[in-house]
Amino acid sequence: MTAAEARGTDREGPCTPGLCVLCGLPAAGKSTFARALARQLRQERGWAVGVLSYDDVLPEAPQDGTGARPPPSQWKTLRQELLKYLECFLIVVTNGGQMSAPANIAEAMWEDFITCLKDQDLVIPVVSEAQSCYVLAKTVISRPLLLVLDDNFYYQSMRYEVYQLARKYSLGFCQLYLDCPLETCLQRNCQRPRAVPNETIHLMGKKIEKPNPGKNAWEHNSFTIQSPACSMEASLEVTDVLLTALENPVKHIEDNVEQKETDRIICSANILHKVDQALRRTVSQTMKEAKDEQILPNNLKLLAEDLNKLKAGFLEDLRQGNKKHLCFPQTTDISDVISSFCNEKDNIMQKYFSKQH
Known part of the structure; x- marks a missing residue:
C-alpha cells in the first residue's frame, strides 16, 4: 500500500x-x-x-x-x-x-x-x-x-x-x-x-x-x-x-548550506549566460567593424580566432573564479566584465589595424 x-x-x-x-x-x-x-x-x-x-x-x-x-x-x-x-x-x-x-x-x-x-x-x-x-x-x-x-x-x-x-x-x-x-x-x-x-x-x-x-x-x-x-x-x-x-x-x-550553494550555482550560471551573450554581440560587432575597415580576409580569420579565444578565456575565468583576465570583485557586475573584455579586445584590434597601414 x-x-x-x-x-x-x-x-x-x-x-x-x-x-x-x-x-x-x-x-x-x-x-x-x-x-x-x-x-x-x-x-x-x-x-x-x-x-x-x-x-x-x-x-x-x-x-x-x-x-x-x-x-x-x-x-x-x-x-x-x-x-x-x-x-x-x-x-x-x-x-x-x-x-x-x-x-x-x-x-x-x-x-x-x-x-x-x-x-x-x-x-x-x-x-x-x-x-x-x-x-x-x-x-x-x-x-x-x-x-x-x-x-x-x-x-x-x-x-x-x-x-x-x-x-x-x-x-x-x-x-x-x-x-x-x-x-x-x-x-x-x-x-x-x-x-x-x-x-x-x-x-x-x-x-x-x-x-x-x-x-x-x-x-x-x-x-x-x-x-x-x-x-x-x-x-x-x-x-x-x-x-x-x-x-x-x-x-x-x-537556513540550509546546501540550498544556499544551489542558489549560488544557479545565480552564477545565469551571470555566465548573460556574459556569454554580451561577449558574442561584442565579437560580432567587432568583426563587422573590421570588415568595414577592409582588413584582409586572412587577417579577418586570425582576428576572429583571437577574439573567440579571448572570449573563451573570460568565460572560463568566470566559471573557475581564477580572474586571470578580470579585475572585478566576486559579486560580479556584468558591465565590469564587458568593460574589461573590451579593453583587451581593443588591444587586439589595434594590432590588426596597424597591419593595414
Missing part, C-alpha cells in the same frame, strides 16, 4: 496549496496527462485543480509556417510576465482579498491567464467601478488546491523559478517529468495541427536538464513518468508525490 492509499481519499482540515511543475519534451504527452490528472483528482479526491498550460497563455508562434517563437530574450521576458500573473493569484490564495491586473501588463496575455482560471472554476469576477477584479471561487477555499504548470521547463533554472515562488509563499512543491522517447515525440509532433519544428525537439532533447534529486535538494520531491505508458501503479505514485508536496510546504526561510 502506498502512502497515498494509506491516507485515504478524504482529508480533514485545511491543506497548503501546491505547485506542480510538469516538464518534458514537446509532444511528450504533458497536456493530455495534465488534463487526465486534473480530472482524476477532482473526481476521486475532491481537490480543486488548476492546469496552467504555457501554450495556452503565452503568445502563439507566427503564422509563417516556420513555427518560430519570439527571440530567446523576449521569450524569457514573457515567461517572467506569466510568473508575475501566477504570483498575483498565489497572493489571493494565501492572503485572501481581490486580484486585479498588475501594472504594465501584456493585456492579451493577462486575459488568457484569467480565462484559464475562470474556465477551471478557480476565480470569479466581482463588480468594481475602478477595474476588473476577481476573487477565489468558494470551491477553491474549501478544499485542497493544486496548480499544475504544464510546459517544457527543459532548463533547471526555469523550474527553480517556480520553486522560489513556492518558497516565498510557503507552498507545496513537486515535479513530474514525462520521459518520452525522442522518436515518439517526433512522430506525435507530425500529427499536430501546428507542429513544432523537428529541429527544435532535437535541440531540446540535447539541452534538457532532467530533475536530479540526488544533486539538488530542492528537487527531492520529483517523479519520472514513463510516457506513453502510465500504469495504475505509477498513477498512485504520482498521487503520493502530490500529497507529499501539499503536506510538506517549502519553508519560507531556509
Whole structure:
C-alpha cells in the first residue's frame, strides 16, 4: 500500500496549496496527462485543480509556417510576465482579498491567464467601478488546491523559478517529468495541427536538464513518468508525490548550506549566460567593424580566432573564479566584465589595424 492509499481519499482540515511543475519534451504527452490528472483528482479526491498550460497563455508562434517563437530574450521576458500573473493569484490564495491586473501588463496575455482560471472554476469576477477584479471561487477555499504548470521547463533554472515562488509563499512543491522517447515525440509532433519544428525537439532533447534529486535538494520531491505508458501503479505514485508536496510546504526561510550553494550555482550560471551573450554581440560587432575597415580576409580569420579565444578565456575565468583576465570583485557586475573584455579586445584590434597601414 502506498502512502497515498494509506491516507485515504478524504482529508480533514485545511491543506497548503501546491505547485506542480510538469516538464518534458514537446509532444511528450504533458497536456493530455495534465488534463487526465486534473480530472482524476477532482473526481476521486475532491481537490480543486488548476492546469496552467504555457501554450495556452503565452503568445502563439507566427503564422509563417516556420513555427518560430519570439527571440530567446523576449521569450524569457514573457515567461517572467506569466510568473508575475501566477504570483498575483498565489497572493489571493494565501492572503485572501481581490486580484486585479498588475501594472504594465501584456493585456492579451493577462486575459488568457484569467480565462484559464475562470474556465477551471478557480476565480470569479466581482463588480468594481475602478477595474476588473476577481476573487477565489468558494470551491477553491474549501478544499485542497493544486496548480499544475504544464510546459517544457527543459532548463533547471526555469523550474527553480517556480520553486522560489513556492518558497516565498510557503507552498507545496513537486515535479513530474514525462520521459518520452525522442522518436515518439517526433512522430506525435507530425500529427499536430501546428507542429513544432523537428529541429527544435532535437535541440531540446540535447539541452534538457532532467530533475536530479540526488544533486539538488530542492528537487527531492520529483517523479519520472514513463510516457506513453502510465500504469495504475505509477498513477498512485504520482498521487503520493502530490500529497507529499501539499503536506510538506517549502519553508519560507531556509537556513540550509546546501540550498544556499544551489542558489549560488544557479545565480552564477545565469551571470555566465548573460556574459556569454554580451561577449558574442561584442565579437560580432567587432568583426563587422573590421570588415568595414577592409582588413584582409586572412587577417579577418586570425582576428576572429583571437577574439573567440579571448572570449573563451573570460568565460572560463568566470566559471573557475581564477580572474586571470578580470579585475572585478566576486559579486560580479556584468558591465565590469564587458568593460574589461573590451579593453583587451581593443588591444587586439589595434594590432590588426596597424597591419593595414
